[in-house]
Amino acid sequence: MLGFKFFNAAAVVFVYSVCSVTAKYDQQSCCEVANITRFFPEPMPQGAVCGQQYNASIPPAPDLRVSWEFCNSHCHGIGLSRASLPGQWAAPIVQFILPAVIFSMSIPRRKKFEAKFRVYDWGSKKRCQWFFGPLRWSFSVLVSLWVLVPLTVDTVLWIVIITVGAAHMIVAGLHEVILDHKLLAYLEEMDTPKTTERTKLLVTVISGNLIQDSSEPQIKIPDRLMSARKEERKAGLLAMMTTQSDFGSAIGAPVLFYLGAFVYTILDLLNNPSNQDAAISLAFGVDDSYETYKPVSMWNRGKNKMDWIKNIQNDASFRSGSKFEKNVKVGWKGWVLIFWMTFILIALPPVAGAVVAWQTPPVGPGCRSLSFILYAASQLALTFISILRSACYSSKMPRRSCAQAWDWPSFLLSILFFFISLLALVGGTLMQIVGVLRNCFCYINAQYWLDLKSSPGISVASDTQGQRASSHSWIIMGGVATAFMAVTCYLAWWYHGIVRKRFIHEVSKT
Known part of the structure; x- marks a missing residue:
């Protein structure tokens, strides 16, 4: 019987999401129909009106x-978003999704679509000598339009990958950060200046994100530096450091877009406390002279740098084996730290979004808040998988044994939780923008989904006391999200500067 009720609830969601295309949910129209058919109890509450707009000079409307x-x-x-009400669909796109596109450009990636230069040859005399100049350029513009399609698809797919793979990327990034800190700390504690060891360790810090393939960057870069004179070696190490993206240009500008969007939405809520579209938009906002070498993907940053360190340990010329191994080893405390930092970065934004959606009438668990909770839970599971896999590869266990023990299980489990994350966040965001979540079913709290008739009913009034009161939690969570992003970026900028300064100091001792 319970299984049948679960199937019934799932069927209702499917019907409202896919079927009834011609039907349209409208809160004010539903209220007016109920009033005309005298569904509301007589006598009507004093001041009852359908579709009341917020005005500080009038009392809130009774809850109907x-x-x-x-x-x-x-x-x-379903209540499809209206073109005449940009707050329903344009706000989340312009204020939060477009800044995400800017963020995605700064996250390292190995593969991306790049237009061939032949596309632009249509605008040159070499390709179209017989065309009149302006006509040739116009034709080139039209021919080049097709490039926008794969570029757009490529960017959208990358944003989706970043969204569903956030846990893996953050764990790998934090693992790399801890290894860099340990390497620099070991260099600072070295008693005697061992030029060869120091150079190899500094190269590992700055170039440990390069793939160890047939080009052998882990061998060629240190050898080339060691064959150079002292001043040239220092200049080479500093030049390699300058190739790293500046934090301000890579992260600072997108952060300003996001912070501006949060501040604007909060101000909008202060002017109109019962604006549920602004609240939901805020919720979805709360929750990238040497040979050319290929950087490793963000997924494997920590593991790849650990491989560089193991190569140094296996080098016969490296004489600080046991002490070095002890100093750079990431113990259980380090993995616990990585977990909690990842948990905060992964869980806090969707939890804040879930609180906003939870406090939006009808107050309680519903379609929107559960999508945030489901995303946070799936990312938490991916965090555990990523940490266990990274810990195995960082241990003394042979690489093949780790691959046999973890590769397939972690791959299959990751695919499962990737899919759940995709449905929860990407699917939930699209359904909110389109308006699929505005329907009778989603306006009933989750605890009544197995028995819809037992629910206390669906509110069809606007600008009620409950909507005005819930705006306080919306504004608080918006402020928390804004402060969280600002503080996180400030700490990252501060740590980035400290690491660069420590690196420069160690280069001067080489």
Whole structure:
């Protein structure tokens, strides 16, 4: 019986999301129909009105409710976003999704779509000598339009990958950060200046994100530096450091876009406390002279740098084996630190979004808040998988044994939780923008989904006391999200500067 009820609830969601395309849910129209058919109890509450707009000089509207049966029979369908109400669809796109595109450009990636230069040859005399100049350029513009399609698809796919793979990327990034800190700390504690060892360790710090393939960067870069004179070696190490992206240009500009979007949305809520579209937009906002070598993907940053360190340990010329191994080893305390830092970065934004959605009438668990909770839970599972896999590869266990023990299980589990994350966040965001989540079913709290008739009803009034009161939690969570992003970026900028300064100091001792 319980299984049948679960199937019934899932079927209702499917019907509202896919079917009833011609039907349209409209809160004000539903309220007016209920009033005309005298569904509301007589006498009507004093001041009851359908579609009241917020005005500080008038009292909030009484809460008017209809039953599930009435809503399903008279107001079924979905409330598609209206072009005339940009707050429903344009706000989350312009304020939060577009800045995400800018962020995605700064996250390292190995493969991306790049237009061939032949596309632009249509605008040159070499390709179209017989065309008149302006006509040739116009034709070139039209021919080049097709490039926008794969470029757009490539960017969208990369944003989706970043979204569903956030846990893996953060764990790998934090693992690399801890290894860099340990390497620099070991260099600072070295008693005697061992030029060869110091150079190899500094190269590992700055170039440990390069793939160890047939080009052998782990061998060629140190050898080339060691064959140079002292001043040239220092200049080479500093030049390699300058090839790293500057924190301000890579992260600072996108952060300003995000912070501006949060501040604007909070101000909008202060002016109109009962604006649920602004609240939901805020919720979805709360929750990238040497040979050319290939950088490793963000997924494997920590593991790849650990491989560089193991190569140094296996080098016969390296004489600080046991002490070095002890100093750079990431123990259980380090993995616990990585977990908690990842947990904060992964869980806090969707939890804040879930609180906003939870406090939006009807207050309680619903379609929107559960999508955030589901995303946070799936990312938490991916965090455990990533940490266990990285810890195995960082241990003394042979690489083949780790691959046999973890590669397939971690791959299959990751695919499962990637899919859940994709449905929860990407699917939830798209459904919010389109308006699929505006329907009778999603306006009922989750605890009543197995027995919809037992629900206390669906509110069809606007600008109620509950909506005005809930705006306080919306503004608080918006402020928390803004402060969290600002503090996180400030700490990252501060640590980035400290590491660069420590690196420069160690180069001067080489």
